Amino acid sequence: MFGLSALELARIQFGFTVSFHIIFPAITIGLGAYLAVLEGLWLYSKEQAYLQLCHFWSKIFAVNFGMGVVSGIVMAYQFGTNWSYFSAFAGGVTGPLLTYEVLTAFFLEAGFLGVMLFGWNKVGPGLHFFATVMVSLGTLISTTWILASNSWMQTPQGYEIVDGRVVPVDWLEVIFNPSFPYRLVHMSIAAFLAAALFVGASGAWQLLKGRDSKAIRTMFSMAMWMILVVSPVQIFVGDAHGLNTLEHQPAKIAAMEGHWENMPGESMPLILFGIPDMEAETTRYALSIPYLGSLILTHELHGQIPGLKSFPRDDRPNSTVIFFTFRLMVGLGVLMLLLGIGGALMRWRRKLYSSRLFLRAAVLMGPTGLIAILAGWITTEMGRQPWVVYGVMRTRDAVSNHSPLVLSTTLAIFVVMYFIVFGTGISYILKLVDAGPDVHDGHPGSGNDPQNARSARPMSAAPDHPAGPTAEREEH
Numbered sequence: 001m002f003g004l005s006a007l008e009l010a011r012i013q014f015g016f017t018v019s020f021h022i023i024f025p026a027i028t029i030g031l032g033a034y035l036a037v038l039e040g041l042w043l044y045s046k047e048q049a050y051l052q053l054c055h056f057w058s059k060i061f062a063v064n065f066g067m068g069v070v071s072g073i074v075m076a077y078q079f080g081t082n083w084s085y086f087s088a089f090a091g092g093v094t095g096p097l098l099t100y101e102v103l104t105a106f107f108l109e110a111g112f113l114g115v116m117l118f119g120w121n122k123v124g125p126g127l128h129f130f131a132t133v134m135v136s137l138g139t140l141i142s143t144t145w146i147l148a149s150n151s152w153m154q155t156p157q158g159y160e161i162v163d164g165r166v167v168p169v170d171w172l173e174v175i176f177n178p179s180f181p182y183r184l185v186h187m188s189i190a191a192f193l194a195a196a197l198f199v200g201a202s203g204a205w206q207l208l209k210g211r212d213s214k215a216i217r218t219m220f221s222m223a224m225w226m227i228l229v230v231s232p233v234q235i236f237v238g239d240a241h242g243l244n245t246l247e248h249q250p251a252k253i254a255a256m257e258g259h260w261e262n263m264p265g266e267s268m269p270l271i272l273f274g275i276p277d278m279e280a281e282t283t284r285y286a287l288s289i290p291y292l293g294s295l296i297l298t299h300e301l302h303g304q305i306p307g308l309k310s311f312p313r314d315d316r317p318n319s320t321v322i323f324f325t326f327r328l329m330v331g332l333g334v335l336m337l338l339l340g341i342g343g344a345l346m347r348w349r350r351k352l353y354s355s356r357l358f359l360r361a362a363v364l365m366g367p368t369g370l371i372a373i374l375a376g377w378i379t380t381e382m383g384r385q386p387w388v389v390y391g392v393m394r395t396r397d398a399v400s401n402h403s404p405l406v407l408s409t410t411l412a413i414f415v416v417m418y419f420i421v422f423g424t425g426i427s428y429i430l431k432l433v434d435a436g437p438d439v440h441d442g443h444p445g446s447g448n449d450p451q452n453a454r455s456a457r458p459m460s461a462a463p464d465h466p467a468g469p470t471a472e473r474e475e476h
Contacts, residue, residue, distance in 0.1 A: 009407035010082045010399045013414060015381070017075050020418050022377060023370045024068030029143060029188065030195020031061045032136035034222075035116075039129050049215040056215075056437035057199070060429055062117055065109075067425045074414075082407070086388055086398035090166045093159060093174055094149050101145035109138035140188065147187060151180040153389050154380070155248045166392075178248055182241040183380075189234045190376065193336060194369025196226035200339075201366025204359040206436045215437045217353055220362075224352065228340030235333060239296075246297065246305060249390060252383035254308045255319035256326040257293065258283035261307035268293035268304055273327075276319035281309055283323075314386060322379045329375040332368045339365050 004012070035054055042050035076098070079087050087094075115123060115131035123131075158173025159166050168174050203220030206212075246253045254260075258276040259268065260283065269288035276283045294303040308316050339361065346352040353359075384390055388398040 006402055006404050006407055007396055007399050013411045014078055019374055020422055021071035021075055024064050026191040026194045026373050027064050028068050029139045029191035032139040036133045036136040039132050049218045052215040052437045053219050060432050063429055082400050083398050084400040089393055090389055092166050093168050097145055097149040101142055105138045105142035109135050147184045148175045148180055151183050152177050155179040156389055156392055179244055182244045186237050186241050190373050193230055196223045197365055197369040199223040201363045202433045204362035207353055208359050211436055224343035228344055231337040231340050250306045251311045252317055253305055255317040256322050258319055258323045259307050261309045262304045267291045267302045276323050317383045317385050322383050325375040325378045329372045332372040
């Protein structure tokens with residue numbers, strides 16, 4: 001296909017499937033925590049707006065959770081089909097870590113998900129809240145194990161190579177490898193931000209449509225508070241993550257910055273824009289700010305980092321790609337911070353729910369959290385190249401012996417099926433968002449009170465109404 005090698009096609013296929021997959025767990029992590037907060041606030045205050053929002057977002061959570069599970073299974077199979085040499089070499093580490101994820105997180109989520117979705121009138125309020133918290137906790141535990149595995153591939157520790165295979169010798173070092181804490185916190189916050197932007201865009205959309213209710217105002221307000229508080233924290237965490245990456249993967253940082261060589265005694269500029277040329281070993285049309293590169297990357301006025309020319313050509317990541325994906329991620333992060341500050345300003349001026357310009361901006365920012373996550377993952381994974389396990393195993397040695405024809409065919413099938421299956425799922429989620437939460441105030445005995453109504457129906461966009469003989473008698 002297009003003259004690409006089997007290695008390149010295998011990488012594209014995995015990149016395509018992981019790009020679809022990652023958006024679902026990211027939203028699941030954020031919405032899981034959001035649902036736990038909403039239900040806790042409802043139990044504490046008995047405010048029906050929290051209950052309406054909890055019921056509404058649980059539907060979207062359920063659809064999103066299902067698509068995340070399905071897309072994740074496909075990725076697991078690819079380790080055996082497309083990357084069999086990697087699995088044979090590093091399976092002693094990655095296999096147990098992924099198994100722990102299933103045993104601890106997936107079973108926890110699966111066990112309590114049914115209670116959370118369908119147990120409103122089956123169990124007491126306290127037990128239902130406990131189930132919601134367990135589901136939310138399960139999403140975070142899942143994130144922990146997945147990132148432990150991926151972080152080990154970035155900064156491998158606690159292993160020995162015996163007979164050509166990786167053998168773990170210290171599981172604490174394997175799990176808590178040098179990049180793991182930074183990447184776990186960075187990804188978790190990114191998921192919370194992505195969910196907050198999604199929720200905020202949903203609320204802004206409803207307000208623009210004239211559906212101004214307490215529940216919609218509550219969801220929009222909570223999202224704006226979350227963005228205001230969390231976005232600066234993410235910038236701080238990202239800076240710490242960058243310093244850790246500079247220590248353990250300096251070539252990645254050099255490629256991200258389009259930095260090729262140091263001049264003795266000079267500080268580094270920050271290149272805002274340019275076009276890195278891997279063949280010419282230069283960044284063309286560079287627009288830079290003096291000293292700022294040194295301050296940001298090393299926290300010193302005249303600090304320097306190794307340039308790409310100091311690494312062998314075969315060990316250099318593709319700067320042409322990750323230079324732009326990194327700037328896309330950072331640029332969107334700045335816009336998120338500005339949106340949070342803008343929300344605080346609108347709140348102070350008492351125009352948070354009425355400024356149509358700000359509401360439109362919130363709608364436009366809705367998908368940016370997911371776009372930033374995708375850009376960040378491309379930066380991280382392509383920045384690790386040409387290694388699949390950094391400094392230990394090259395990607396070209398990890399791929400299975402498939403022909404380009406086989407990989408081209410399966411890639412084409414994946415593209416078609418993914419756009420059909422997940423395109424349908426995403427469009428259904430957007431339909432749910434467009435419908436919005438039930439704007440009628442709930443009251444005891446009504447269909448808006450889950451303790452007195454039928455089980456929540458996560459696959460339905462229609463408003464809930466009383467059901468069953470008792471509810472029908474009350475309604476009439």
